[in-house]
Amino acid sequence: MIKACIFDLDGTLTDTIESLTYSVGETLKEMGLSAITKEQCQSFVGNGARVLLEKSIRAAGDFGGVRIHEAMEIYGRIFDENCTYHVTPYEGIPKLLKELKNRGVKLAVLSNKPHPQTVKVAEEIFGRDVFDVLQGQREGIPRKPSPEGIYTILEKLGAATEECLYVGDSEVDIATGSNALTKTVGVTWGFRTEEELKDAGAVYLVHRPEELLRLL
Secondary structure (H helix, E strand, O other), X not given: OOOEEEEOOEOOOEEOHHHHHHHHHHHHHHHOOOOOOHHHHHHHOOOOHHHHHHHHHHHOOOOOOOOHHHHHHHHHHHHHHHOOOOOEEOOOHHHHHHHHHHOOOEEEEEEEXXXXXXXXXHHHHHOOOOOOEEEEEEOOXXXXXXXXXXXXXXXXXXXXXXXXXXXXXXXXXXXXHHHHOOEEEEEOOOOOOHHHHHHOOOOEEEOOHHHHHHHO
16 A cells, blocks of 8 residues: 655656756856756756756866866855746646545655755645655755665655655656665656666656556
């Protein structure tokens, strides 16, 4: 019996690529580096802000990545102001979350996005009474694909790994759920293709949010 669903945020619950691309673009502009494309930014997302910026500044001309600390400082300021820029929930997600709550399933978010912005996006887009736990990247808890974030959330929810669905859109998410020994579901509407998810080892794939209900 599934008692808890833990979701990735970017590319799974919310389409955040505009906010990420805009914030990275403004960061690169302030650093005097060339722009990157939305497609490049999308391919860099999934391993947290530092990795996103390391890949972005290299693609923009800082080949040695020596300006990463400068980039992190600038991006932190810009992204905090723009983390909900053009962010929307994917079609069918609000209805899915409502149905899960109606069935008594506990809901949580586990993201590699910095914790304050994870909370800000989730609460602004879905409201403050939807998720039982919101957890972004923060000190003391290794980022995905470490399973520690899942373990921390499940302890708060009072659920075991075998009672949990972990849902995400990237190879990082597939590895995270697999490492935690949860039933792990890849969604095909996010930042990675179906083939990339299959190559990452996804056992369960859903193409529309309502299909997730069949796995409870």
